[in-house]
Amino acid sequence: GAVVSQHPSRVICKSGTSVKIECRSLDFQATTMFWYRQFPKQSLMLMATSNEGSKATYEQGVEKDKFLINHASLTLSTLTVTSAHPEDSSFYICSAYSPANSGNTIYFGEGSWLTVV
């Protein structure tokens, strides 16, 4: 299957700072990328959908000014958690999709653990 990679896999940041997570589709061009958040022992919760070159669409209840998503190219999307607080500590997962290149299948990255101290 197609390969989606996230970086960093783990990050620790201080409360009040911002942290950026990258998501790359390595072997296909992704027109659409999705960002999820997962708290311990819970399922994945969709945060936003981003299309290359346009603004992300956020799910209800997700603060767009806190979780900045940029999808500047067909192989890279970034999620920036601004002014992070301990309650933002979570597992963040991206996924990528392109009807032309990945068929009908969405592929996921390995996930990024964020710990805010």
Place this chain on the structure above:
Amino acid sequence: DAKTTQPPSMDCAEGRAANLPCNHSTISGNEYVYWYRQIHSQGPQYIIHGLKNNETNEMASLIITEDRKSSTLILPHATLRDTAVYYCIVRHTGANSKLTFGKGITLSVRP
């Protein structure tokens, strides 16, 4: 997208077939059935998907009932590394079509 219902957990013996059921009684004609699994602390892994015909790949088989209201994922020879949470998701394949995750079923493969 239609909702799916899965039992919370099941187990099977190593080397035996694992049959994971899923109900999707409100599925519509243009919606596919997708299966993903998530091993602890990793991103979900795509397993298989289908529309109405049974599908098989190197990982698993997907059996969809004729009325499409339920399906079964079959892992033919389960190993300990198949222990994971398995998600059955119904999704149409239009632009920006997303995957909405439920609670999934936790499969425990015992030695």
